[in-house]
Structure formats: C-alpha cells, structure tokens
Amino acid sequence: MTGAIMYISGGRWDGIPGTDRLLAEALAEASPVLWVDQPVSIARHADVRRSTLASIRGRTEMVQPGLRRLRLPALPGFSRPFIRRSTEAISRCSLRALAGDHNGRIKGVINASPLVVFPREVHAPRVLHVTDDWLGSAPLLGLAPRHVERVLRENLALADTVTAVSPGLAHKIQAFSGRQVNLLPNGCRTPKALQHGKTMPVAALVGQLNERLDARILELLGESGLPLVVLGPRTEKEVATRRALDRFLSRPTIQWRGPVGPDEVSHLLSTARVGLTPYAESEFNVSSFPLKTLEYLSFGLPVVATDLPAARWLGNPYVRITGSPTEFVNGVRDALQIPPAHQQRLRIQSTARSHTWCVRAEQMLALIEGRQTTEPGTSSGPHQVGSR
Structure with missing residues (x-):
C-alpha cells in the first residue's frame, strides 16, 4: 500500500521526545509521515504565530527525511469553552487542507491526540492510539475533562482500530468504550553495540522529574547514601513535589545534571550499573508504560522498578519488581555491589x-495495511498486536 501516514500527535515535534515522536520517526523509515502538532497558542509560540497562514493552508515543512510537520495554531486561552470552538475549526481547516494537498495519497491516520478529532475528509484506515490516561490526567494538563471525554468518544466512534500503550490503559479504554482495544506498547531505540569497559558504581535515573515519581522512594534513596546520577528536567507542578525534589537533589550522593543531550544519556547508561524506574502507584502511572525501563534494558542495564502492570507485562528476568520503598532501595544496593559482566x-x-x-512501527503499519492479526485476547484482557 502506497501513500503517507498522517500522525496526529499529542505534543509538539520540538518538545521532549516521547512516544509520539519516537514512533513517528520509526514509521518514517518505512513510509512517508505527515506529523501534526498538538494545537498551541500563537501568543506563546512565535514559530506557530509566524506560520499561521501556512498552517491553515495545510503547508508542511520537512523536519527529517521522510517526515513533514504541520503546526496547528490556536488563539490564546484555547482551552476555554468559547475559544475552544475556534481551535477546533482551525484544526479542521488545516487538516482538510493537508488532506487536499495529498489528494487521496494518505494510506492511514494515527490519532494520538486528546484534543484533535480525526479528519473526516481522509478516507483511509484510522487508528486511535491512546498513549496516556487522558481522562485521568486532564486536570493535571490544564485541560477540561468534559472536553477531553467528548473528543475521546468522538474519536472512538470514528476509529477503525483502537490501540493503547499499556495493559492497564487498554483495560481502562476497553471498559470505557465497550470495544476491543489492542495492546501496542511503547518501545526503545535499537540497541547499539556495547563497548568493553569498566562500569561505574552508580545507579541511573533518566527522564522527567515530577509527580509521577514516588517521593518516599526518592527520600530513602537520598538517605541511603547510594551513588545516583540523575539526568532530565524538573517538570513538577505541585509544591509538595517541588520540596521533595529539592531535598532529594541536594543530597551529597545525588548528582543531578539537568536536561542533557543524547550523547550524555548514552554515556551514563553505557557505564552505570543499574537503571531506576521509581514510579508512584497512581491511577495515571498504572495506565502508563515507562519509556525509561526499556531504554535501560537496551543499554544492557538491569532495572529496579516499582510494581506496575507494564513492568509485569514485560516479564523480564532483569527487571526487579519491588513492592515497597525499602525493597526498592535494597534492590538498588544489591545491583550496585556486583558489576554486570559484559556477557550479562x-x-x-x-x-x-x-x-x-x-x-x-512495523506492527502499526501492519494494522493499517490490514495484514496484522492480533494474538487471542480474553474478556478480561486486551489483544496484543504482533508478538512479544
């Protein structure tokens, strides 16, 4: 099947790379991709303001080979009820123009946005790819829960196929919608060849620092005196989380290097002894599939993780699942004592x-092209796309 994939994302191309961008980049290796940004205010983003007319006309720009980007402009306060209507109208107009420019040469639409409805003008297979607990996280994201629910219901009605990134999220959307939801988990970049060399007796924590992390685990890690290198930006919103992170990052054995480039991340994960996924047991996290766990494994690192459905789904002998903050810290201590051999x-x-x-990406393309059958599911469990 020829043509491009339209990928309506839940973020911006130049934001922190997450599920949408990483999947779209992989799709672009096999098929042209038309990436659509989440709508953002023209008052806050100069690049969106400058390209408003071009965006409404469906004009895209190349951001890498095989992948073109469309920005979606919105008026200031676009989440407010009256202005929201203008945002929806602008998005519809932009997507209609984009579809017209490609004149029936779109072979599939992946919608991973909690705010944008499938373009009705595109007559191609539609996949609703649910990447987070949009219903549960709407207030945290500054979105109106009723609006997010309305968009989700509309997209569920329009979608030919529904996928979700974690077992917990697939269960939730299946119960909410009453229709089959396929499990298409998050992934990792293709592992690079490991170099022989000594590892450092440090643990690694990579990613955003915010309310998703278990504050009690961070506190015990700080008190333990175990050496830990932390890479990633602080994105917390709550005062209690800010104070907890202040205490944690001020500990003498904790090195926080802030947001860094991919080369520094690679260097740390190539030389550390264990990777950490200390997520709190919240409704949002139960529905998530932490990218960091697979990233650690792709660098040959054992992992210590909290007990979430995604960690159990992996069934990986090198992921130590812990049931309490004390058990988590003990798992880190054990991993630091014995450096993993190169063969391990x-x-x-x-x-x-x-x-x-x-x-x-291959599993998603197979779904769109109608050549993928899901593994048998049960009344209580989602279908798994492809095989593990």
Missing part, C-alpha cells in the same frame, strides 16, 4: 530487541 549486559540488551520502535 549483552544478554540483557538482547531482551530489548523485540521491543524496539522499529518493531512497534
């Missing part, structure tokens, strides 16, 4: 190869 790191790395973004 290769074995760990090999377990990530069936979860790369290229594998996920």
Whole structure:
C-alpha cells in the first residue's frame, strides 16, 4: 500500500521526545509521515504565530527525511469553552487542507491526540492510539475533562482500530468504550553495540522529574547514601513535589545534571550499573508504560522498578519488581555491589530487541495495511498486536 501516514500527535515535534515522536520517526523509515502538532497558542509560540497562514493552508515543512510537520495554531486561552470552538475549526481547516494537498495519497491516520478529532475528509484506515490516561490526567494538563471525554468518544466512534500503550490503559479504554482495544506498547531505540569497559558504581535515573515519581522512594534513596546520577528536567507542578525534589537533589550522593543531550544519556547508561524506574502507584502511572525501563534494558542495564502492570507485562528476568520503598532501595544496593559482566549486559540488551520502535512501527503499519492479526485476547484482557 502506497501513500503517507498522517500522525496526529499529542505534543509538539520540538518538545521532549516521547512516544509520539519516537514512533513517528520509526514509521518514517518505512513510509512517508505527515506529523501534526498538538494545537498551541500563537501568543506563546512565535514559530506557530509566524506560520499561521501556512498552517491553515495545510503547508508542511520537512523536519527529517521522510517526515513533514504541520503546526496547528490556536488563539490564546484555547482551552476555554468559547475559544475552544475556534481551535477546533482551525484544526479542521488545516487538516482538510493537508488532506487536499495529498489528494487521496494518505494510506492511514494515527490519532494520538486528546484534543484533535480525526479528519473526516481522509478516507483511509484510522487508528486511535491512546498513549496516556487522558481522562485521568486532564486536570493535571490544564485541560477540561468534559472536553477531553467528548473528543475521546468522538474519536472512538470514528476509529477503525483502537490501540493503547499499556495493559492497564487498554483495560481502562476497553471498559470505557465497550470495544476491543489492542495492546501496542511503547518501545526503545535499537540497541547499539556495547563497548568493553569498566562500569561505574552508580545507579541511573533518566527522564522527567515530577509527580509521577514516588517521593518516599526518592527520600530513602537520598538517605541511603547510594551513588545516583540523575539526568532530565524538573517538570513538577505541585509544591509538595517541588520540596521533595529539592531535598532529594541536594543530597551529597545525588548528582543531578539537568536536561542533557543524547550523547550524555548514552554515556551514563553505557557505564552505570543499574537503571531506576521509581514510579508512584497512581491511577495515571498504572495506565502508563515507562519509556525509561526499556531504554535501560537496551543499554544492557538491569532495572529496579516499582510494581506496575507494564513492568509485569514485560516479564523480564532483569527487571526487579519491588513492592515497597525499602525493597526498592535494597534492590538498588544489591545491583550496585556486583558489576554486570559484559556477557550479562549483552544478554540483557538482547531482551530489548523485540521491543524496539522499529518493531512497534512495523506492527502499526501492519494494522493499517490490514495484514496484522492480533494474538487471542480474553474478556478480561486486551489483544496484543504482533508478538512479544
């Protein structure tokens, strides 16, 4: 099947790379991709303001080979009820123009946005890809829950196929919608060849620092005196979380390097001894599939993680699932005491190869092209796209 994939994302192309961008980049290796940004205010984003007319006309720009980007402009306060209508109208107009420019050469639409409705003008297979608990997280994201629910219901009615990134989220959307939801988990970049070399006796925590992390685990890690390197930006919103992070990051054995480039992330994960996924047990996290867990494995790192459905779904012997903050810290201490041998790191790395973004992209393309059958599901469980 020829043509481009339209990918309506839940974020901006130049935001922190997450599920949408990583999957779209992998899709672009096999098929042209038309990336559509989440609507954002023209008052806050100069690039969107400058390209408003071009966006409404469906004009895109190339951001990498095989992948073109369309910005969606919105008026200031676009989440307010009256202004929201203008945002929806602008989005419809922009997507209609984009579809017209490609004159029936769109072979599929992936919608991963909590705010944008499928374009009705595109007559191609539609996949609603639910990447987060949009209903539960709407207030945290500054979105109106009733509006998010309305958009979700409309997209569920329009979608040919529905996928979700975690078992917990698939269960939730299946119960909400009453229709089959396929499990298409998050992935990781293709593992690079490991270099022989000494590891440092440090643990690694990579990613955004915010309310998703378990404050009690962070507190005990700080008190333990275990050496820990932290990479990533602080994105917390609540005062209590800010204070907890202040205390944690001020500990003498905690090195926080802030947001860094991919080379520094690669260097740390190539030389650390264990990766950490200390997520709190919240409704939002139960529905999530932490990207960091697979990223650690792809570098040959054993992982210590909290007990979430996504961690159990992996069924990976190198992911130590813990049931309490004390058990988590003990798991980190145990991992730091014995440096993993090179052969062990290769074995760990090999377990990530069936979860790369290229594998996920192939599974998504197969769904769109009608050549993918899901593994048998049950009345209580989602169908799994492809095989693990």
